[in-house]
Amino acid sequence: MTTPDMEQQHETSDTMADKPTLDPQQEQLLADFLGYEPRESEQVPEGYRSGFVAVVGRTNVGKSTFINTALRQKVSIVSPKPQTTRRRIRAIVTRPDAQIVFVDTPGIHKPVTKLSEFMLEEAYDSLSDVDVILFMVEATTPPREQDRELAERIRAAGKPTILVINKADQIDISIAKERAEQYLALGEFQEWFLTSVLDPENVDKILDAIVAHLPPGPPLYPAEQVTDITERELAAELVREAALHILREEVPHSIEVQIEEFRERPNGVIYIAATIFVERDSQKKIVIGRGGEMLKRIGSLARQEIEAALGTRVYLELWVKVRKKWRQDEAWLNRWGYKVKRKKRR
Numbered sequence: 001m002t003t004p005d006m007e008q009q010h011e012t013s014d015t016m017a018d019k020p021t022l023d024p025q026q027e028q029l030l031a032d033f034l035g036y037e038p039r040e041s042e043q044v045p046e047g048y049r050s051g052f053v054a055v056v057g058r059t060n061v062g063k064s065t066f067i068n069t070a071l072r073q074k075v076s077i078v079s080p081k082p083q084t085t086r087r088r089i090r091a092i093v094t095r096p097d098a099q100i101v102f103v104d105t106p107g108i109h110k111p112v113t114k115l116s117e118f119m120l121e122e123a124y125d126s127l128s129d130v131d132v133i134l135f136m137v138e139a140t141t142p143p144r145e146q147d148r149e150l151a152e153r154i155r156a157a158g159k160p161t162i163l164v165i166n167k168a169d170q171i172d173i174s175i176a177k178e179r180a181e182q183y184l185a186l187g188e189f190q191e192w193f194l195t196s197v198l199d200p201e202n203v204d205k206i207l208d209a210i211v212a213h214l215p216p217g218p219p220l221y222p223a224e225q226v227t228d229i230t231e232r233e234l235a236a237e238l239v240r241e242a243a244l245h246i247l248r249e250e251v252p253h254s255i256e257v258q259i260e261e262f263r264e265r266p267n268g269v270i271y272i273a274a275t276i277f278v279e280r281d282s283q284k285k286i287v288i289g290r291g292g293e294m295l296k297r298i299g300s301l302a303r304q305e306i307e308a309a310l311g312t313r314v315y316l317e318l319w320v321k322v323r324k325k326w327r328q329d330e331a332w333l334n335r336w337g338y339k340v341k342r343k344k345r346r
């Protein structure tokens, strides 16, 4: 996978290649002189399309699953527990005819902590900055209040919108028509699908529909880049995902993971030291487990996932610390990058 960490190594070549004054021959000469690989032709095929797509929907409807399937690799963490995604993550799908930059957003939910206020802002803010909106709902339930509120905000944003009624594999065929009608009544949609994003073929059909609504334009990111989160951020997310999978109900939402150290050792192994923050002493005990057994399981699962994502061997060291009520503490939230806005939303 290529992430911005890797991109930095190529900074010189990218900066040079961006200069519009060089023709391909001059570019090659400069590349030979400086010893870098020039980019392939900057020519954009006729009719190429590109743009930003917000993937929005209630929590747990399958947004991250959709994005990971679209990319055929994991950039956004998935778990059966609601409110897994906390920040906006850009995920980039590059095809011969188009580049789609997905903005995976936190699921829509009732804000109960300052952290959840931040998450809601992130989701709503994304609507105004994109070219296409992908509104995801789940076929297993009729529309809920949060679906309606989101539909209203989508209408106000006035962008082409594709409705994906997901988890169709979980409903009886006899209610499919009624369920589709219930969701279609929520707004004006350019396209809609009753589908399951667990199947890559279904995801590809949705991608085709998105591309048809993107504006013409050149790629916005290099073709090999799949996300805008750094390897360090991804490692933190994967430790949090492992904890979400392994721990019981109430602890996971209190977890924040910060990477303290991330460096490559001379033998090629990446050494990562991470701290798992929780809100209470009792949670710290749970995360560590009897004789450290729970922490060992979290570490082992996270290490495997990080190794798969980075394609290298990883040595992962985990620590657990308590930051009392951090989800309500603006100082900690800001320090960890969850900038809580003061403005009130209706």
Ligand SMILES: Nc1nc2c(ncn2[C@@H]2O[C@H](COP(=O)(O)OP(=O)(O)OP(=O)(O)O)[C@@H](O)[C@H]2O)c(=O)[nH]1
Pocket (backbone or CB within 6 Å): 057, 058, 059, 060, 061, 062, 063, 064, 065, 066, 077, 078, 079, 080, 081, 082, 083, 084, 085, 105, 106, 107, 108, 166, 167, 168, 169, 170, 195, 196, 197, 198
């Ligand atoms: N049966 C079935 N399960 C699905 C489908 N799509 C997603 N899931 C499951 O639904 C759960 C939630 O999926 P996520 O992709 O994490 O949902 P999300 O909308 O990103 O959730 P938040 O990050 O909380 O907003 C996971 O257990 C997925 O495996 C589907 O089409 N069918």
